[in-house]
Amino acid sequence: MTNKMPINWTGRDDVMIEDAIRRGASRRDMLKMLMCSGVALSAGSGILLRASDALAAEPVSGGHIKAAGWSSSTADTLDPAKASLSTDYVRCCAFYNRLTFLDEHGQIRMELADAVESEDAKTWQVKLKAGVTFHDGKSFGAADVVFSLKRHLDKSVGSKVNSIAKQMEVIEKVDDQTVKIVLAEPNADLPTILALHHFMIVAEGTTDFSKANGTGAFICETFEPGVKSVAVKNPNYFKSNKPYLDSFEYFAITDNNARVNALLSGDIVLGASLNPRSMRLLEGQPSVQTSVTTSGNYTDLNIRLDLDPGEKAGFIDGMKSLINREAIQKSALRGLAEIGNDQPVSPADRYHNPNLKPRAYDPDMAKALFKKAGVLGQKIPIVASDAATSSVDMAMIVQQAGDQIGMPFDVQRVPSDGYWSNYWLKAPIHFGNINPRPTPDILFSLLYASTAPWNESQYKSEKFDRMMIEARGALDETRRTEIYWAMQEMVANEAGTVIPAYISNVDGLSSRLKGLLPNPLGGQMGYAFAEYVWLES
Template sequence: MTKTPTNWTGRDDAAVENMIRRGASRRDLLRMLMASGVTAAAGGSLLLKASEAVAQTPTMGGTLRAAGWSSSTADTLDPAKATLSTDYVRCCAYYNRLTFLDEQGVAQMELADSISSDDAQTWEVKLKSGVQFHDGKTLNAEDVVYSLNRHLDPAVGSKANSIAKQMTEISKLDDLTVKIVLAEPNADLPTILALHHFMIIADGTTDFSNANGTGSFISEVFEPGVRSVGVRNPNYFKEQGAYLDSFEFTAIPDNNARVNALLSGDIHLAAAVNPRSLRMIEGQDGVTASISTAGNYTNLNIRLDMPPGDQMDFVDGMKSLINREQIQKSVMRGLAEIANDQPVSPANRYHNPNLAPRAHDPEKAKYHFEKAGLLGAEIPLVASDAAGSSVDMATVVQQAGSQVGMNFKVDRVPSDGYWSNYWLKSPVHFGNINPRPTPDILFSLLYASDAPWNESHYKSEKFDKMMVEARGLLDEEKRTAMYWELQEMIANEAGTIIPVYISNVDAVTTKLGGLQNNPLGGMMGYAFAEYVWLNA
């Protein structure tokens, strides 16, 4: 029978928690508990409870070092041009949005005090008063008007231009009130304004060699493609500011090197590690995995406007050749859900559950390749560690192709420069898309005829028209039906193959507290710096 001393009290629990904070080892703590009459099993339970309590008790101070997987000499502090994870992390730390998404994907107010509309087309945004930029300037309506209007200026090159174009009027009503008029009703506007690109900058800002935002951290070091350092903003408008004194963010493109940096103690967080790397951290003291699923995916893109993708039989052949189950089990080690070649994941309430994934059918694939006249032709598959797990996926495709007479060549290219030199450009290549909170955002960014990231150069007037119509529907039943049909169109007509929705795995030190899931992706939707802390 397990015997726990009757005199064990909450005060003793607090003592154990204090010892954990001081760095006592598990062995020493168990020895102490057992000396007090606690069995090994009960002691283990008490230590788990105490460790969880310590992990969830915010601690002030310290410098967090974290590493993402992608960076470029084109890294930017301009939110409108943000593209990579390193950009998003900096933007979330140095700037704020009008709204932000909580763990459930619900839009909460940030710089906005309220956002309201009677018809989902004309919106009124009231701002919080007294918010200061890092240079001491006070936030006002002009800053919001300027920030949002930048996305409509072609010269800026905003990555959110296709989404922002629905805003036909952005004007000041008074010092703390902004009016936004949309071309068509869109009930998603509060959610849209929570996207990373819609950070608010000071009116007239054109120099982004450094960041002047309202965020919880002040930019101290910015070396594009190398590292960023931010220090706590002492004048942050939120009552609870950042817990950390500072944070340093770098990129380590090589997956194993990123994990080894965590294991050696050089960093506290290794973002988006390959599922195969879980074997490296299993059983290791002081490190653990933070797993979340929000709709991230690595996809195979076939451009429809150039050979071989200009022949739809080649695209259909590839969709039948993909072995989704093998990718889920072997490549992703089970940390993924089977996908159906469209970007709206099961985590989203508009996901079409009736759209079955294409079955792995080598004979059907061979039929389409023969019909396209491409059986036996050498076709490069451009992959890179920059697009997570794409090299392994390409190998699976290559092996499946060899069984039906296809000669796929895995063209593994460096991470550095992948997004600027190969993504969107190569005839057959891989991408990696972070989660987005609404179908309309995914469609506008990736599948509309004028989408900035139209990976397969898919163009359909019918799709474009339906997308706009669905955006303004207030009837949820009709809106859902249209989103389901749009997902079917993408799965059947576009040249993007999405085999699985990937569970995001961030490897972290057990000293890191406060990390939670977020629908915008790993690392708390890239906003982790403001909310996490380091236990001693």
């Protein structure tokens, strides 16, 4: 059987609006409908514009664009296994393909695979597309898939999804167009896992990733880590009529205001992940529009459990009581967010635990807990950066709350350049920014398992690890939900990550750029925009 478990899509507002347009509803009716659903006016306008464009626009071939992300470094890579920044994901989506991918509705579609099938969710047969070639002319086949998947199991590679891939105990070629995968335990999410950016397929034997020899829609012409990339259309792409663009240049503008100004001036046609403060600058500008996606992205405050002051009893609970989530939602995020409850599974996910309420803002409780920890009155640093969306604004709200109870925090604002390599996962108290992931298992495996590569607070629990494995193999949805709800409670109460809100990602784009849709893997159409957008003639 194929994996037919439903996947909630957080672009449900766009679907609702498209249906309303087809029924003849007016713009006023549709905005009223969205606002009644709790969507901010500016976000509602963006949703309406996207839905209208999706119905009315016809793709046009040709043209070159410049687009800008928000994060980059000299460690930028074209190796999908090592990708970690948004710029990496955009380039990998352009140069390579996955076996499966998630569409705008969160449904699994086939890409390099024709079918991914299993009778027991443990032993899987992957049937591959025929007639696909790599950029260098080599034919794509089963050996490439086996090589690509096995790379994640090789510790010397340093794959970011090693902890996820380790469940694949057998990866072998059956014939040129078929691959067999046997998991350690049943996991009905495998087709979704294979849609992650890291599981892009590379040619067998690849060791040099400077040229990105993939099967993707674009061929790498120029790649300068930390600077830019230039990609040109693949004339032999296996998807009919795609891509529409002849070429695109991608780079990062780390300063939010500079990214907005580049968009307004026409220097770029897409500026990714704009700060909610920017919405006012964009309103009323006919040359630009926004794409708003709420799919589980969040900025979290990370307190390492193994370092001072996080190791002191009571400190982390004090911090969680000091977080004014409503102020963060309304002020730092301008209403473009849903209040969070300190665990990574957002309300958009069908496994979200609705009974787990957000920690109440209680400065008196926080003061008592800081006193218990023996830190009340001590000046404690919090590292923030524009690299982590809205983290500086969040840090200032925490600092103000601390001042009111005699708990001074030293907000250390550091540059975006080098933040992810020098501070994230390292500083005792710092911010992170996590992109959406389509299943709880992927989130927990990457962020909270004892061996997780991005274990932001160094949370370790053998019980949690056992529950994660049990949930993977639970084909009974009631039991699986029960486990995931319990795991969310454990993270919220035991880990050192404070997740105050699930953020709506805002991408700004030229009104000439068409075809951009929401995606459950995040902004910029799940980072795959280049293959699908076009320039209006």
